[in-house]
Amino acid sequence: MDDIVDRPPRTLSRDARRQQVIEATIATIAARGLARLTLTDVARAATISHGLVLFHFQSKENLLAETLAYLADEYQANWQAALAKAGPGAADRMRALIEADFRSQITTQDRLAAWCAFWGEAQSRPVYQEICGERDATYVRQLEEICAALIREGDYGIDPVHAARILRLVVEGTWLDLMTLEHPYSSEEARLTVLAAMSTLFSKHF
Amino acid sequence: MDDIVDRPPRTLSRDARRQQVIEATIATIAARGLARLTLTDVARAATISHGLVLFHFQSKENLLAETLAYLADEYQANWQAALAKAGPGAADRMRALIEADFRSQITTQDRLAAWCAFWGEAQSRPVYQEICGERDATYVRQLEEICAALIREGDYGIDPVHAARILRLVVEGTWLDLMTLEHPYSSEEARLTVLAAMSTLFSKHF
Amino acid sequence: MDDIVDRPPRTLSRDARRQQVIEATIATIAARGLARLTLTDVARAATISHGLVLFHFQSKENLLAETLAYLADEYQANWQAALAKAGPGAADRMRALIEADFRSQITTQDRLAAWCAFWGEAQSRPVYQEICGERDATYVRQLEEICAALIREGDYGIDPVHAARILRLVVEGTWLDLMTLEHPYSSEEARLTVLAAMSTLFSKHF
Amino acid sequence: MDDIVDRPPRTLSRDARRQQVIEATIATIAARGLARLTLTDVARAATISHGLVLFHFQSKENLLAETLAYLADEYQANWQAALAKAGPGAADRMRALIEADFRSQITTQDRLAAWCAFWGEAQSRPVYQEICGERDATYVRQLEEICAALIREGDYGIDPVHAARILRLVVEGTWLDLMTLEHPYSSEEARLTVLAAMSTLFSKHF
DNA sequence: GATGAATGAGCCTTCATTCAT
DNA sequence: GATGAATGAAGGCTCATTCAT
Numbered sequence: 001m002d003d004i005v006d007r008p009p010r011t012l013s014r015d016a017r018r019q020q021v022i023e024a025t026i027a028t029i030a031a032r033g034l035a036r037l038t039l040t041d042v043a044r045a046a047t048i049s050h051g052l053v054l055f056h057f058q059s060k061e062n063l064l065a066e067t068l069a070y071l072a073d074e075y076q077a078n079w080q081a082a083l084a085k086a087g088p089g090a091a092d093r094m095r096a097l098i099e100a101d102f103r104s105q106i107t108t109q110d111r112l113a114a115w116c117a118f119w120g121e122a123q124s125r126p127v128y129q130e131i132c133g134e135r136d137a138t139y140v141r142q143l144e145e146i147c148a149a150l151i152r153e154g155d156y157g158i159d160p161v162h163a164a165r166i167l168r169l170v171v172e173g174t175w176l177d178l179m180t181l182e183h184p185y186s187s188e189e190a191r192l193t194v195l196a197a198m199s200t201l202f203s204k205h206f
Numbered sequence: 207m208d209d210i211v212d213r214p215p216r217t218l219s220r221d222a223r224r225q226q227v228i229e230a231t232i233a234t235i236a237a238r239g240l241a242r243l244t245l246t247d248v249a250r251a252a253t254i255s256h257g258l259v260l261f262h263f264q265s266k267e268n269l270l271a272e273t274l275a276y277l278a279d280e281y282q283a284n285w286q287a288a289l290a291k292a293g294p295g296a297a298d299r300m301r302a303l304i305e306a307d308f309r310s311q312i313t314t315q316d317r318l319a320a321w322c323a324f325w326g327e328a329q330s331r332p333v334y335q336e337i338c339g340e341r342d343a344t345y346v347r348q349l350e351e352i353c354a355a356l357i358r359e360g361d362y363g364i365d366p367v368h369a370a371r372i373l374r375l376v377v378e379g380t381w382l383d384l385m386t387l388e389h390p391y392s393s394e395e396a397r398l399t400v401l402a403a404m405s406t407l408f409s410k411h412f
Numbered sequence: 413m414d415d416i417v418d419r420p421p422r423t424l425s426r427d428a429r430r431q432q433v434i435e436a437t438i439a440t441i442a443a444r445g446l447a448r449l450t451l452t453d454v455a456r457a458a459t460i461s462h463g464l465v466l467f468h469f470q471s472k473e474n475l476l477a478e479t480l481a482y483l484a485d486e487y488q489a490n491w492q493a494a495l496a497k498a499g500p501g502a503a504d505r506m507r508a509l510i511e512a513d514f515r516s517q518i519t520t521q522d523r524l525a526a527w528c529a530f531w532g533e534a535q536s537r538p539v540y541q542e543i544c545g546e547r548d549a550t551y552v553r554q555l556e557e558i559c560a561a562l563i564r565e566g567d568y569g570i571d572p573v574h575a576a577r578i579l580r581l582v583v584e585g586t587w588l589d590l591m592t593l594e595h596p597y598s599s600e601e602a603r604l605t606v607l608a609a610m611s612t613l614f615s616k617h618f
Numbered sequence: 619m620d621d622i623v624d625r626p627p628r629t630l631s632r633d634a635r636r637q638q639v640i641e642a643t644i645a646t647i648a649a650r651g652l653a654r655l656t657l658t659d660v661a662r663a664a665t666i667s668h669g670l671v672l673f674h675f676q677s678k679e680n681l682l683a684e685t686l687a688y689l690a691d692e693y694q695a696n697w698q699a700a701l702a703k704a705g706p707g708a709a710d711r712m713r714a715l716i717e718a719d720f721r722s723q724i725t726t727q728d729r730l731a732a733w734c735a736f737w738g739e740a741q742s743r744p745v746y747q748e749i750c751g752e753r754d755a756t757y758v759r760q761l762e763e764i765c766a767a768l769i770r771e772g773d774y775g776i777d778p779v780h781a782a783r784i785l786r787l788v789v790e791g792t793w794l795d796l797m798t799l800e801h802p803y804s805s806e807e808a809r810l811t812v813l814a815a816m817s818t819l820f821s822k823h824f
Numbered sequence: 825g826a827t828g829a830a831t832g833a834g835c836c837t838t839c840a841t842t843c844a845t
Numbered sequence: 846g847a848t849g850a851a852t853g854a855a856g857g858c859t860c861a862t863t864c865a866t
Contacts, residue, residue: 536735580791605784
C-alpha cells in the first residue's frame, strides 16, 4: 500500500485543500459576516463536505485563526516584496509601500471584508490580536523608519511615530469606508485620499 | 424582611427599561463580541429575565439594531452639542468637534468596543449601514464645511473632502487601534496623533 | 363601597364579558387552529388584554373546555328547541331535527371549524370527550327513538341504532367536508346529501 | 461487552430512518395530539436524538406534512391494491373497496387517531388540504363510478354522487366515532353500520 | 482522504401565568 | 375590573463536533 507511483504528493494535495478551504472561508466571511458564518457555509463554498473542513482544521475556532494568519502572512509578503523591488530612496520606498496596499490582487472586496470582520471581533478575542500583533509591529516599524528618513530629508516638524500612524490609519480607514459606508466612494478616490495625506505630511517629497 | 431599602423597582417604565437593556447590550458586546453575544448574557447584565428583553425588543436582531441607533444618536447629539457651544470661527468649531470626540463621556471603552463590533459586521448587514448612513453623512458634511472654511482662510492646497476624510479616519482609526492592537498606546497619545494630523493639514491654524 | 346604585349588575357584565371571550375563542380557533391558538390571539380578537382573559377563565385549558361546553350547550339547546316546536309525528320530528342542524345561525363557518378542531383533539384529550359525552348520548338517544318510530311506521328492515348512526354521521360528515376538503361543495349540497340519506333510509316517509 | 446481538444499527439508510421517524410521529400524534406534539416526543418514540429528526425533515412543519402525505399514500395504495384484486362486477368492486377500509393493517388505532388529528387542523392549514386533495378526488371519483354502475344495474333512484358521499361519510364517521366518543362501539359494530348503509342504498345487491 | 449520519449543547423565541399598579 | 410588565418553562431550531463507513 502507499506504493510510490507518479502522482502528486500528498503534502501538496493537503496544502492545496487547506488553501481552498481558507479561500472559501474568506468568501464566506465576506458574504455572511463572522457572527453568522457556519462550517456548512464554508464547506458549501469549497464544495466539499463539512466533515472534511474539520478534518483539516480540527475546529471552527482554529479555522478562523488560521484564516486570519493566512491573510496576515499574505499582507506582509505583499508589502515586503514591494519594498524589495523599490529603489533605495525613502520616497521611493514610501511610494512602493503605499502602492502595494492599493494595486495588489490582495486588496479584493472579499479580503477587505474579512479584515474588517476580524477587526470587529479582535477587541473581544485576544487570539486575533496575537496573530496580527507581531506582523503589525514589523509593518509599523518599517513605516516609521521610512517616515523618519523622509522627515530627516525634508526637515518636517512632525514626530515620525505620528506620521506613520496617520498614514496607516488613513490607508486602513479608507478600506473600512469601502466596506461600511452606505454609499462608499471609489477605490481610486481612496488612493487619492492617501496620496493627499502623503503630500500633506511630506510636502517637499510628493 | 421586606425592609425599606433603596433598590430598583421591580417594574420600570417602558423607556427606562429599554435604556437599561441597551446599556447592558453595549457592555455585553464589549465583553463578548457580536458573534458570541447571547440574549441570556444581555439579560444577566441587566439583571432581568431574558423574556423581558424580548418583550421590549421583539428579537435579538432588533435589539442590536436599536442599540446601534442609540449609539449613533448619542454620538450625533454629542458633537452637535459641542458645535453649538463653540465659537463662530472655523478653527474654534474644528477644535470643538475634535475635542468632543475625545473628551466626552460617550467615548468609554465599552462604547468604542461596541462601535468596532458593529463596523466589523456592517459589511454583511446592510441594516447597520442604513442606521448609520444618514447620521454619518451629516457629520461628514459638517466636517467638510469646516475644513473648507479653514482652507479658504489658510489658502491650503488640499481638497476639503480629502482633508475632512483624513481627519475622520485618523479619529476613528485611533479608536480602532485602542480596541484591536495587542499593545495599544494611551488615549492621550491618540489625541496627540489627531492633533498632529490637524496641525499638518492646517499648519497656520493649529 | 359597593353601594347599590342603578347600574347594570356585575353578574351580567361578568357573563357578557365571558361570552365575548368565548366568541373570540371560537373565531380564533377557526382562524389559527387549536394547535397554534394563543391567549394573546384570543385577547386581541376580544379587544381586551390577555391578562383579563385569564382573570375570567383561570387557564387556557379551562378556556378551551368552557368554549367546547358552550358550543355543546348551544347545539343541544338548538335541536331541543326545534323538537319542541315540531309536530307530534315521527316524520315531523325527524325533519325538524335535521333542519335544525342546517338552518340555524349556529352552523356558521367559525363554529363548524371549532367543532372540527375539537374533534381532532378529542382522541388525545379525555376531557373533551367528557364534555360532549352526556349531551351526545342525549342526542343519539333522541335520534334513535325517532328512527325507531319511523321504522315501526314504515316497517323498514334496518336496526334503528344503525339508522340513527348513519344519519348522524352523514350530517357531521358533511360539516367536516365543508371544512376540510380542498374544493368543498355548497352547504345546500350538504343538505341535499342528508335528505338523500333520509329518503333512502325511510323511503316511504321522505 | 460488545456482544454480537441483533440490534438496530446506529446508522440507518436515509429512507429507513425517515420511515422510522414517520411511524414514531404517527404514534406520538395518537398519544398526545397535534397540539401538544413536540419533536422531543417524536425523537424519544424513535429512540434517536431530536437533532436527527430535523436533520431528516428540516422542520416540524415539514415532518407533519410528510407524515400526512405518507398516510395518504398508504391509504390510496391500500384501496387501489384491493380494487386490483377484486372481481370485475360493480358489487365485487364495492365490497372490495369497503372491506379494504376495515380489514387492512393500516386501520390501526394510531393511524386513525392521526387521521382525525389532521382533519381537525386541516381547516386552518391549507397545506394539509392540498396534500389530501388530489388523492381524495381520485378516491371519490372511483367510488362514484362504482355507485353509478350499481345504480344502473339496480335502477336505484339516487344520485351516484350522493350515494358515494353517504358511503364515504359513514366510513369516515365511524372512524371518528371510534376516536372521539366517550364510550365508543366496537369496530365490528362500525363495519356493520357501513354494511347497513350499503344494503340500504343498494338493497338488491347487498 | 472523504462522506454524511448522528449527537447534544445551547441558542432564540413563544407563551401561559403571575402580579404590581 | 383591567392593564401590561415580568417571569421562566419549554419548544423549535442551529450547528460544532464526533464517528461509522
